[in-house]
Each structure stands twice: as C-alpha cells, then as structure tokens.
Amino acid sequence: MPNRPLKPCNKIGCTNLTRDRYCEQHKHLAEQRQRTRRNDKEYDKHKRNQQARAFYHSREWERTRLAVLARDNYLCQHCLKEKKITRAVIVDHVVPLLVDWSKRLDMDNLQSLCQSCHNRKTAEDKRRYG
Structure with missing residues (x-):
C-alpha cells in the first residue's frame, strides 16, 4: 500500500509534516478532541433535559x-x-433556557459569545440559579 503524501500538521502554527491529521508532537490534540466529542454526546443523550x-x-x-x-x-x-x-x-441565553422557557427564541435574550466567555457565564448562571 503506498504511503499517503506528507501534509502540514493541523495544529495552527505548526510546520511539522505528517501523514496523519497531527504530527507526533500534537497527536494528543486529536485524542482530546475525540474524547470531548464522546463526552458531549453522552451528556446530551443521558443528562441534558430532553426538552432542551x-x-x-x-x-x-x-x-x-x-x-x-x-x-x-x-x-x-x-x-x-x-x-x-x-x-x-x-449563542447564549442571557436568562437561561431552563429558567424562562418562554424566552428561548427572544432575540433580546440571546447573545453571541466566545467559548471562554460562555464558560464564565455558565459558571455564573450555575451559582445564581443553581
């Protein structure tokens, strides 16, 4: 079987060449991504409110x-x-979905956030609303 051509590593800024998605130095990122997807899928299926x-x-x-x-x-x-x-x-609900279901599609209750701001806001919501 012929070898696949070398291509740059998927890690932004890495110039190493690899036949896989990531070079040896960044291979752990692919594994971490896969683990996160699996965990998210399990959370969604078994723990998240089914209406949500x-x-x-x-x-x-x-x-x-x-x-x-x-x-x-x-x-x-x-x-x-x-x-x-x-x-x-x-896209985040200013007033969380499970606190006020009626505002779920209210554009005035929705805001665009980056991942880190969303994480901080979610932690704050958990403290505030339980």
Whole structure:
C-alpha cells in the first residue's frame, strides 16, 4: 500500500509534516478532541433535559442562532465590552433556557459569545440559579 503524501500538521502554527491529521508532537490534540466529542454526546443523550435537547436540535433554533450570530457580526459581545475582538462561536441565553422557557427564541435574550466567555457565564448562571 503506498504511503499517503506528507501534509502540514493541523495544529495552527505548526510546520511539522505528517501523514496523519497531527504530527507526533500534537497527536494528543486529536485524542482530546475525540474524547470531548464522546463526552458531549453522552451528556446530551443521558443528562441534558430532553426538552432542551430537542430544542437545541430544532430547525427554529438553528435559524435563530444564525440570525443572532449575523446580528452580532460573529463577535463575542462580552469581549467587545472590554474592547477586545474575539470570534463568537456560541449563542447564549442571557436568562437561561431552563429558567424562562418562554424566552428561548427572544432575540433580546440571546447573545453571541466566545467559548471562554460562555464558560464564565455558565459558571455564573450555575451559582445564581443553581
């Protein structure tokens, strides 16, 4: 079987060549990514509120999510307040979904956040709402 051609490692900034997605130095990133996906899938299937799970997989949420990201120019709204430019990857409910279900598609209750701001806000919500 012929060898696959060498290509740059998928790690941003790495110039090592590899036949796989990541070079030996960054191979752990692929494993970590796989583990995270598996854990997320298990959480979604067994622990997440099933009504919320169905909502987050709905067409209306996907449309609303894309509209919010476009409205916010795909920029993290918390970072913008700090005068930092960061790409938003998550649309977050200001008042959490499980606290007020009626606001689930309310554009005024939705904000675009980067991963780290979303993590901080989620931790804050857990302290506030339990």
